[in-house]
Amino acid sequence: MNGAILRLEGVTREFPGFVLDRVSFTLEPGYVMGFVGPNGAGKTTTIKLILGLLRAEAGTITVFGMDMRRQALAIKRQLGYLGEKLALPDGVTAEWVAAFLSRCFPTWDGGRFQGYLRRFGVPRNKPVRALSKGNRTKLALAAAMAHRPRLLILDEPTSGLDPLVRHEVIEALRDVVAEEDRSVLFSTHIVSDHEAIADFVTVINDGRVIASEPRDRLTERWRRLTFRVDDPACGLDARLRDVRRQGSHVTAVTDDYCEDLRRTLGRVASGAVEASALSLEEVFRYLVGSNRSRGADDI
Amino acid sequence: MIWLVWSDLSLGHRSSLATVPLAAVLMTVLALVMGPGEAAALALVLVTMMAWGAGLRAAYEDDKADAWTLFRTLPIAPAWVVASRYLSGLVLTLLFGLAVALPLALLGGGPRPPVTVYVAVGAGIVLTGLFQAVYYRFGYRTVSTWFRYGLLLVVFGTMLLARLLLPGAGGATFLAGLAAWAEANSALLPFLMAALVAVIYVASWLYATSVFARKELT
Numbered sequence: 001m002n003g004a005i006l007r008l009e010g011v012t013r014e015f016p017g018f019v020l021d022r023v024s025f026t027l028e029p030g031y032v033m034g035f036v037g038p039n040g041a042g043k044t045t046t047i048k049l050i051l052g053l054l055r056a057e058a059g060t061i062t063v064f065g066m067d068m069r070r071q072a073l074a075i076k077r078q079l080g081y082l083g084e085k086l087a088l089p090d091g092v093t094a095e096w097v098a099a100f101l102s103r104c105f106p107t108w109d110g111g112r113f114q115g116y117l118r119r120f121g122v123p124r125n126k127p128v129r130a131l132s133k134g135n136r137t138k139l140a141l142a143a144a145m146a147h148r149p150r151l152l153i154l155d156e157p158t159s160g161l162d163p164l165v166r167h168e169v170i171e172a173l174r175d176v177v178a179e180e181d182r183s184v185l186f187s188t189h190i191v192s193d194h195e196a197i198a199d200f201v202t203v204i205n206d207g208r209v210i211a212s213e214p215r216d217r218l219t220e221r222w223r224r225l226t227f228r229v230d231d232p233a234c235g236l237d238a239r240l241r242d243v244r245r246q247g248s249h250v251t252a253v254t255d256d257y258c259e260d261l262r263r264t265l266g267r268v269a270s271g272a273v274e275a276s277a278l279s280l281e282e283v284f285r286y287l288v289g290s291n292r293s294r295g296a297d298d299i
Numbered sequence: 300m301i302w303l304v305w306s307d308l309s310l311g312h313r314s315s316l317a318t319v320p321l322a323a324v325l326m327t328v329l330a331l332v333m334g335p336g337e338a339a340a341l342a343l344v345l346v347t348m349m350a351w352g353a354g355l356r357a358a359y360e361d362d363k364a365d366a367w368t369l370f371r372t373l374p375i376a377p378a379w380v381v382a383s384r385y386l387s388g389l390v391l392t393l394l395f396g397l398a399v400a401l402p403l404a405l406l407g408g409g410p411r412p413p414v415t416v417y418v419a420v421g422a423g424i425v426l427t428g429l430f431q432a433v434y435y436r437f438g439y440r441t442v443s444t445w446f447r448y449g450l451l452l453v454v455f456g457t458m459l460l461a462r463l464l465l466p467g468a469g470g471a472t473f474l475a476g477l478a479a480w481a482e483a484n485s486a487l488l489p490f491l492m493a494a495l496v497a498v499i500y501v502a503s504w505l506y507a508t509s510v511f512a513r514k515e516l517t
Contacts, residue, residue, distance in 0.1 A: 015517075051372055053516040076374040087369035089310050089360065103302050104373045 004065070005029050005151050005183040011049060011059035018207060020045050022059065025202045025212040027151075027185055032177055034198030034215070035187035036284055042207040043187040044084070047155045050185075051081060064150060077105060080149035082140050084156035090129040094122060097143050105147035116142035120172050134165030138172060145176060152184045158193055170196050191281040201280070205288050215280065222283045223257040224276045226250070227269040237264050242286070253278070253286060303375070303383035304390070311357035311366075311384075312391055315349070319391075322349055323398040327406070335407035342399045342419040349395045350423035351450065354388060354430040355443055362439035368516055377512040381435060385504045388427040396420035417489065421496040428503035435507035435514070 006027040013020045020042045027033045037043050048054040050061055052068040061068060063075045088097065094117055102108040117124055120138035128136055137157055144152060154173075158166040174197045177184055186198060194201060194215070202212040211218065225240070228248045236243060239261055240252040248270070254261060257275060265273045278286075308316060322345060329338035361367065370380045396419065400412035407413065434442040481488055 048516065053368065053371055055515060073374045073376065076372065079372070081372040083365075083368065083372075085365050085368070087365040087372075089364040089366070091310065091313065100302075100306060101373075104375060 003029055005031075005063070006050065006185060007060075007062045008046070008050070009060050011046070011056045011061060013045065013049060013054060013057050015045075018042070018045075020049070020207045023204070023207075023209050024059075025209055027183055027200070029150075029183055031200045032184040032186060032198050033200040033202055034191075034194030034280075035185055035202050035204065036191055036194060037187075037189060037204035038288060039189055041189075041204045043189075043204060044155055045207075046204065047083075047153060047185070047187060050153065051079075077107070077147075078150045080144035080147065080152040082137075082144045082152075082154045082157045084159050088128050088136065088140060088143075091127050093127055094124045094139055094142075097139065098146075101143055101147070108147045110146075112148070113142055113146035116146060116176075132165070134161055134168060137161060137165075137169055141169070141173065145182075148182075150183060152182055154184065154186045154188075156188050157186075158188060158190060166190070166193070173197060191284045195280050198280075203284060203287050210287055218283060219277055219280060221257050222253070222255050222278045222286070224278055224282075225252050225254060225257075225265065225273055226276070227265060227273040228271050229268055230270045234268055236268065237261060255286070300379060300382065300386075303379055304386045307357070307383045307387040308390065311360045312353055312387055315353035315356050315391055316394075318349060318352075319394045319398045322346075322395055323402055326399045327402040330402050330406040335403050336413070339403050339407075339413040339415045342403070342413075342416045343422055345399055346392070346395045346416075346419035346423040347426050350388070350392045350427050351430065351446060353391050353395075354427055354434070355446065357384070357388075358434050358439040358442055367511075367514075371516060377514075378508045381431075381504065381508045381511050384431060385428070385500070385507070388431060389424060389500070392420060392423040392427050395423060417492070421492055424496050425499050428500040432503035432507045432510075435511045 004026045008026075009024050011020065011023040018040075023042070023046055025033075035043055035046070045054065049056050050063065050068070052072055055069075064078060066075050068075055092100075094113075098108075098110055098113050102110060114124070116122075117139070120135075120142060122131070122135050122139045122142065128139070131139065141154075141157065144154075157173075158169050161169060170193050173186075177197055184197075186194070188194070198215055200213070201215045201218055203210050227250055229250055230248065232245060232248050236250070236252070239254050239256045241254065243250065243252040262273060262275075326338060326342070326345065329341060332338075371377070396416060399419065400416045403416060404410060404412045430442060430446060433445055437445075484491075
C-alpha cells in the first residue's frame with residue numbers, strides 16, 4: 001500500500017447545506033477507479049480537494065505520496081486533469097494548446113499529442129470555438145494525457161455529450177488506458193461509462209463514501225436470486241433485500257452472495273436457487289437507495 | 300515567464316491589442332480637429348478608459364474559459380499567473396500611452412509629448428493595478444460591477460469633494476499653492492509621480508499574488 005498513487009484519509013469539508021464527511025479511499029498504480037455518485041454527492045468537491053483547489057478542514061490527501069499543500073508543482077507535473085467545464089479558451093487551436101502545455105510540462109510529448117489527435121480525429125488548426133463539443137472533449141483529453149501523467153483525473157468528462165459521442169470518448173479513453181497502464185480517477189454520474197473502463201469502484205452519496213472496492217468483487221457479491229418456496233409465508237434470510245413474492249415464486253437481491261447464503265436458501269427453497277449478476281448501474285441504484293433509506297431511518 | 304506574458308497578451312488581451320492602433324487614429328483625428336493642446340487634455344480619459352476596458356476584457360475571457368481552474372491544475376506557480384497578468388497589463392497600458400503620445404508629439408511639433416500623457420499613463424497603470432487586485436480578490440462579476448459604478452463614483456466624488464473642500468478663495472489659494480509647489484519642484488515631480496505609481500502597482504501586485512495563491516475555487 002506504500003506505493004499508492006492517491007490516498008484520502010478522513011477528508012472532511014463543510015459547506016452551508018453540504019458536508020463532505022470523512023472521505024477515505026486509495027487508488028493503487030495501474031488501476032482505473034470509477035468514482036460514482038448521484039449529482040451533488042460530493043464527487044467534484046472531492047476532486048477539487050485532491051487538486052488543491054479547495055482546502056480540507058480535516059483529513060489528509062496524498063498524491064504520489066506527496067502532500068499537495070507542500071509539493072503542488074511536483075505533483076501537478078505528473079498529473080493530468082480534465083473537468084466537466086473544459087478550460088480551453090475559444091480562440092486557440094490544438095497547435096496553440098501543444099505549444100503552451102509543452103512549456104508547462106517537462107515531459108510533454110508532442111508526437112504523442114499529435115498521435116492522439118489523429119486517432120481521435122481532432123483537427124489541429126481549427127480554433128476551439130469551431131470544434132464540436134465531442135472534439136473539444138477529445139482535444140482536452142489528448143492535452144491531459146500527452147505529458148504521460150502518472151495519474152489522470154477525469155471529472156464528468158462526458159457530461160453533456162450525446163450518447164454517440166459519449167461512446168466515442170469512452171472508447172478512446174478505454175483504448176488509451178488499456179495500452180498505457182496508467183492510473184485514472186474517473187468521476188461521473190453516468191454509471192454505464194464505468195462498465196467500460198473501471199476496474200475499481202468508489203461510490204459516494206450525500207458526502208460519504210458508501211463503497212470502495214474492485215468492480216469484480218462488487219458485482220460478484222451483488223446478485224439477483226430467483227427461487228421457489230413451499231410455504232409462501234415463510235421467513236427469509238435478512239441478507240435478502242427487495243424481496244418480491246408471487247405465490248411460491250420469490251425474487252430478491254443480495255449484497256452478500258456467498259456459500260453460507262446459498263446453503264441457507266437451499267434449506268427453504270424447493271428446487272434450485274438461480275443467481276444472476278447485476279449490472280453496475282443496478283448495484284449503484286441499490287447502494288444509493290439503501291443509503292438514502294438508512295439516512296431516512298436515522299432521522 | 301515571458302511565454303506566459305505573451306500567452307496572456309495573445310489570448311486575454313488580443314482584442315485590446317487590436318485597439319492600440321485605433322487609439323492612435325482617434326488621437327490623431329482629435330489633434331487635427333481640436334489642436335494638439337486641447338486633444339492632449341483628453342489623453343487621461345482615453346488611456347484610463349482603454350486600460351480599464353482591457354482589464355475587463357481579459358477578466359471576461361478568463362471567466363469564460365475557466366482560466367483560473369486551468370492554471371491552478373497546471374504546474375504553474377500562482378505567483379507566475381498573477382505576474383503575467385500584471386506585466387501584460389503594464390505593457391498594454393504603455394502601448395496605449397505610446398499610441399496617444401506619438402500623434403500628439405508629431406502634430407505638436409516637439410519631440411516630447413505633453414505632460415498630460417505621462418499623467419494619463421500613470422493613471423492608467425494605477426487603475427490597472429487596482430482593477431487586478433479587486434479581480435483576483437473577488438472575481439470577474441464583482442470587478443465588472445464595482446468598476447462600472449466605481450469609476451462614476453470617483454469622477455463625481457472628486458468633483459463633489461473639490462466643491463465641498465475647496466470653496467471660494469481658500470480653495471483657490473490651496474490650488475495656487477499646489478501649483479507653485481509643483482512649479483518649484485518640476486524636476487523632482489515626474490520621479491515622485493513615477494515612484495507613487497510604481498508603489499501602488501507593486502503593492503496591488505503583491506496583494507493579488509497573496510490572494511490568488513490562497514484562493515479556493517469552488
